Amino acid sequence: MSDATGLCRPPDAVVAAARAAADDRDGAAAHVVVADPAADGDATLEDGRYEGPDAVACGHLAAALSVADATPGVRLHHGDVDLTAEGAWLVLAPLDGLIATVATGTATATVTVPIDEPARIRPVRARLDAVLAAARARHDHYPVADDERGVFRTGMTTFSFRETIRESGLLRVRFDVSTTPATTRSEVTERFASLAISDPGDGDETSAFEPSGVDVTFEAGVERADPSVDVRDAVETAHRAVVGDAGYEWLARPTVFSRLPSAEKVAFGGGRPGDRFDGDDFERTRALLERVTERVSGREGRA
Numbered sequence: 357m358s359d360a361t362g363l364c365r366p367p368d369a370v371v372a373a374a375r376a377a378a379d380d381r382d383g384a385a386a387h388v389v390v391a392d393p394a395a396d397g398d399a400t401l402e403d404g405r406y407e408g409p410d411a412v413a414c415g416h417l418a419a420a421l422s423v424a425d426a427t428p429g430v431r432l433h434h435g436d437v438d439l440t441a442e443g444a445w446l447v448l449a450p451l452d453g454l455i456a457t458v459a460t461g462t463a464t465a466t467v468t469v470p471i472d473e474p475a476r477i478r479p480v481r482a483r484l485d486a487v488l489a490a491a492r493a494r495h496d497h498y499p500v501a502d503d504e505r506g507v508f509r510t511g512m513t514t515f516s517f518r519e520t521i522r523e524s525g526l527l528r529v530r531f532d533v534s535t536t537p538a539t540t541r542s543e544v545t546e547r548f549a550s551l552a553i554s555d556p557g558d559g560d561e562t563s564a565f566e567p568s569g570v571d572v573t574f575e576a577g578v579e580r581a582d583p584s585v586d587v588r589d590a591v592e593t594a595h596r597a598v599v600g601d602a603g604y605e606w607l608a609r610p611t612v613f614s615r616l617p618s619a620e621k622v623a624f625g626g627g628r629p630g631d632r633f634d635g636d637d638f639e640r641t642r643a644l645l646e647r648v649t650e651r652v653s654g655r656e657g658r659a
Contacts, residue, residue: 363401363404363405363406363415363418363633363634363635363638364401364404365401365418366397366401367397367398367399367400367401367406367408367410367411367414368396368397369397370397370414370417370418370421371395371396371397371410371414371417371434372397373417373421374417374420374421374432374434374435375434375435377421377424377425377432377434384429384430384431384441384443385429385430385443385444385652385653385654386427386429386430386431386443386444386446386648386649386652386653387430387431387433387438387441387443387444387445387446388420388423388424388430388431388432388433388446388448388645388649389432389433389434389437389445389446389447389448389612390413390416390417390420390434390447390448390449390612391413391416391447391448391449391450391607391611391612391613391623391625392410392412392413392611392612393413393433393434393435393437393612394435395410395413395414395417396410397410397414398410399411399414399631404634404635405632405633405634405635406632406633406634407631407632408631409631411630411631411632411633412450412627412629412630412633412637414633415626415627415633415634415637415638415641416448416449416450416625416627416633416641417432417434418638419448419625419626419638419641419642419645420432420448420645422642423642423645423646423649424649426646427646427649427650427653428653429649429653429654430649430653431443437612437615439615439616439617440617442618443620444583444584444587444620444621444622444652445616445618445620445621445622446621446622446623446624446645446648446649446652447611447612447613447616447621447622447623447624448623448624448625448641448645449607449611449613449623449624449625450625450626450627450628450629450630450633451605451607451623451624451625451626452626452627452628453595453598453599453603453624453626453640453644454603454604454605454624455591455592455595455602455603455604455605455622455623455624456604456605456606456607456613456622456623456624457580457581457582457583457604457621457622457623458578458579458580458581458606458607459578459579459606459607459609459610459611459613459614459623460534460535460536460578460606460607460608460609460610461534461535461536461539461574461575461576461577461578461579461610462532462533462534462535462574462575462576462609462610463532463533463535463539463544463572463573463574463575464518464530464531464532464533464572464573464575465515465530465531465533465544465570465571465572465573466528466529466530466531466570466571467487467528467529467530467531467548467567467569467570468526468527468528468529468567468568468569468570468571469483469486469487469526469527469529469551469565469567469568470483470525470526470527470565470568471483471522471525471526471527480522480527482553483527483551483553483565484520484527484529485553486551486552486553486565487529487548487551487567488517488529489551489552490547490548490551491515491517491531491547491548492515493512493514493515512536513533513534513535513536513538513539513543513544514533514534515531515532515533515534515547516531516532516533516534517529517530517531518530518531518532526568533572534608534609535574535577535578536578537578541572541574544570544572545570545572548567548570549566549567550564550566551564551565551566551567552564552565553565576610576614579610579613579614581613581619581620581621581622582619582620583619583620583621583622584620586651586652587620587622587652588622589651590647590648590651590652591622591624591648593647593651594643594644594647594648594651595624595644597647598640598643598644598647599640599644607623608629611623624644624648625641625644625645626638626639626640626641626644627640627641
């Protein structure tokens, strides 16, 4: 199969081909897996691009199939990933041409605040806004509030609102937390130690209140890879040739990258997180993977 001209196969056909190709190739030097190996083709092919929840995974699988078919010594994994396989692991992720050897961890934070008081009842919305304001990313020097790509938030503990639960006299606000090696329980709880709301009718006056409690549950930890010099050099060389630079970024959430027990792993790929993956994303991913696998498998420069 050749996808060199772009995305041309329906997503479900790509997934089926990837699962069929995920066999045991004895002695494989490079193992390729998409960040979400559970993707089952929930996307559509529209004018040479994939759209839908599995668009990025399908695009990466299409690129991986093209390269694996043409490069002996490369094994593609999809579905039931063989985590025990030996060799270099190449994880395709929507990093927009960047490289990742670190994936953030996860935690859940639940902030509980009172929503009625004997002396004066505060609007529920005002209390919720105070909690959300405390959770916003902030930095003394970097413009994190306007950082759409998260460049300045790398290495910071960040909060993503999940849900609110209202109970008798209480409001529980739950966040998904992206953790770093420096994230601690006290850091999270202190973030919400003092909340402030405006006093209706008092102009710009504000009043402070404390939450009833802040519960933190740590889940997946931060994952760090330690690829060999040869693998790192192969990846960086490929990026300088295809992208023009070899920049690094963190994976914004745990994926199969975090589950791989091997330290000989690295993530890269075209596209951004979302529901779209186009021909340019495919070509960039294919070109990067082709150069990396040829180098890792020892076939670079052969006829």
